[in-house]
Amino acid sequence: MLDAAAELALEGAWGTGVDGIAARAGVSRTTVYKWWPSSAAVLLEGLLERTxxxxxxxxxxxxxxxxxxxxxxxxxxxxxxxxxxxxxxxxxxxxxxxxxxxxxxxxxxxxxxxxxxxxxxxxxxxxxxxxxxxxxxxxxxxxxxxxxxxxxxxxxxxxxxxxxxxxxxxxxxxxxxxxxxxxxxxx
Amino acid sequence: MLDAAAELALEGAWGTGVDGIAARAGVSRTTVYKWWPSSAAVLLEGLLERTxxxxxxxxxxxxxxxxxxxxxxxxxxxxxxxxxxxxxxxxxxxxxxxxxxxxxxxxxxxxxxxxxxxxxxxxxxxxxxxxxxxxxxxxxxxxxxxxxxxxxxxxxxxxxxxxxxxxxxxxxxxxxxxxxxxxxxxx
DNA sequence: CATATACTGTACATCGTGTCCAGTAATTCG
DNA sequence: CGAATTACTGGACACGATGTACAGTATATG
CATH class of the missing domain: 1.10.357.10 (Tetracycline Repressor, domain 2)
Known part of the structure; x- marks a missing residue:
């Protein structure tokens, strides 16, 4: 799951919104909200993961x-x-x-x-x-x-x-x- | 008109959106869009005016x-x-x-x-x-x-x-x- | 008086957010 | 084996903000 976040972060997935993140990760919109409060939180976690x-x-x-x-x-x-x-x-x-x-x-x-x-x-x-x-x-x-x-x-x-x-x-x-x-x- | 922008800028009118700006200036939503492309443009102009x-x-x-x-x-x-x-x-x-x-x-x-x-x-x-x-x-x-x-x-x-x-x-x-x-x- | 210009207010389409919910798949536990 | 837990799905929905369209009104200018 962290893989997805990291992957997304390094794809430069900014501006896609939660929908874009979910789509890119191959999961449902709802699932993203289950684990993170916002798209920013996902990407921050991914960024930290990769750096x-x-x-x-x-x-x-x-x-x-x-x-x-x-x-x-x-x-x-x-x-x-x-x-x-x-x-x-x-x-x-x-x-x-x-x-x-x-x-x-x-x-x-x-x-x-x-x-x-x-x-x-x-x-x-x-x-x-x-x-x-x-x-x-x-x-x-x-x-x-x-x-x-x-x-x-x-x-x-x-x-x-x-x-x-x-x-x-x-x-x-x-x-x-x-x-x-x-x-x-x-x- | 610039008065309104400056006034708004110094009211700390951030986050109100175009609606809030229009309301605060006592003009119609449409009028704001007639003169500025975005709420950011209004506030920037007001900020510059006052500084x-x-x-x-x-x-x-x-x-x-x-x-x-x-x-x-x-x-x-x-x-x-x-x-x-x-x-x-x-x-x-x-x-x-x-x-x-x-x-x-x-x-x-x-x-x-x-x-x-x-x-x-x-x-x-x-x-x-x-x-x-x-x-x-x-x-x-x-x-x-x-x-x-x-x-x-x-x-x-x-x-x-x-x-x-x-x-x-x-x-x-x-x-x-x-x-x-x-x-x-x-x- | 006629016309141009500015403004109004509502309505509408659009987009992103965040929540809700009923249903499904897989795993764990008694 | 059956039951309960946990995770995921996907569609619906409410909400708020953006930006546009349009018909109508006021005002000033020639």
Whole structure:
């Protein structure tokens, strides 16, 4: 049953409604409602199912590289897989449906923000990240531009975006005495 | 007629649909459709009408102060006026309706991004801002956290948010030889 | 006075949502 | 083996919102 949800999510089945989902899954309309409260819930579950492996960060030499890699991976997921369209749709649905909104925060945003916060804390320990920062704000600054471009499409989600975000934000994140780092970034 | 639209926008008339808008404006359903293609179009026009004065930046001593002030003003508008709820709704609508999306970019986002880019260019001229930055990316990093919090509400739009965004991002925006500035920010 | 323009109000077709219900198939349990 | 539970079917229906059509009314303009 979860297979169907995951399958549907990756088919980019947005805008089809419950009817479309039921038809695509080969089950009855009623059956869908038996297990999920809305089409958004089905697709969110499918999305989460298919993106389980994209939460944890891959090991990197430096904190900066780890963060850049993490953001790059996110850009690629939301741009090159149906996850992006799904996220756009779910975000739109979350405006009218608080339950979807909570689920998006808890099951999609929070785990990823948590991974970045862990990287930052580890970075502080290693002396690469400035202590005393508000990690929530740093997570916002790093992640938000990606979702911003995903939602409004005023600018494309390029391959370089993650690195560009780092270029602007890293000097404010890096430990101040790490002159080597910040100078290298600077130019 | 524009009065009605503006009035409605500031009543926080989201989710009422065309019927609700017509009723609130004291006109007939049909009349609304005569002038606007959708309820989103009405509310967007009303929103723009009532926020005309919030695009240009107020003069400030330094570029950093100007940017911080600009972001603070935006936070206050989207948090303390119906503009926030309206923007959330319009953003949601833009996912399904590309016309609304374009209008949002052209009439809401772009003017504000343009104002920030002008501040940045002026800052470069004054030697306060690092040359060679991608202004679009800087605008994303500065604005995106606000819209991100507006949309997902995973964290509140606090009074301090604008300053916190500046704390993280300014060191990467400031001219490198402006040691006074960047050191002051640092701690 | 005649005409164009704007507005009214109702009716109607359409679509997606969510619920209800009677009937069926398969599984589990006594 | 028979009975009860559980899951699924598919059709009907109520509801709300969208968008269009149309005949009629008010008002201003020439």
């Amino acid at each position: 389980r492996g994209t939460i944890e960060s891959t090991p990197s030499a430096t904190t900066r590289e780890a963060l850049a890699g993490y953001l790059t991976a996110l850009v690629i997921v939301v741009r090159d897989s149906p996850a992006g369209a799904l996220l756009r749709g779910l975000t739109a649905a979350s405006v009218a449906d608080p339950v979807v909104g909570r689920a998006l925060i808890v099951d999609w945003l929070a785990p990823r923000r948590g991974a970045v916060v862990r990287l930052l804390i580890e970075g502080v320990r290693r002396g690469e990240v400035r202590p005393g920062l508000d990690y929530e704000v740093v997570a916002d600054v790093l992640f938000a531009p990606i979702y911003y471009r995903l939602m409004y499409e005023h600018q494309p989600l390029t391959d370089r975006l993650a690195e560009q975000i780092m270029t602007v934000s890293w000097p404010g994140i890096a430990a101040v005495d790490a002159t080597t780092e910040s100078t290298r970034i600077t130019k | 005309r004065g919030t695009i240009e930046s107020t003069p400030s001593a330094t570029t950093r102060e100007a940017l911080a002030g600009y972001l603070t003003a935006l936070v206050i508008v989207v948090r303390d006026s119906p503009a926030g709820a309206l923007l959330r709704g319009l953003t949601a609508a833009s996912v399904a309706d590309p016309v609304v999306g374009r209008a949002l970019i052209v009439d809401w986002l772009a003017p504000r991004r343009g104002a920030v880019v002008r501040l940045l260019i002026e800052g470069v001229r004054r030697g306060e801002v690092r040359p060679g930055l991608d202004y679009e990316v800087v605008a994303d990093v500065l604005f995106a956290p606000i819209y991100y919090r507006l949309m997902y509400e995973h964290q509140p739009l606090t009074d301090r948010l604008a300053e916190q965004i500046m704390t993280v991002s300014w060191p990467g925006i400031a001219a490198v030889d402006a040691t006074t500035e960047s050191t002051r920010i640092t701690k």
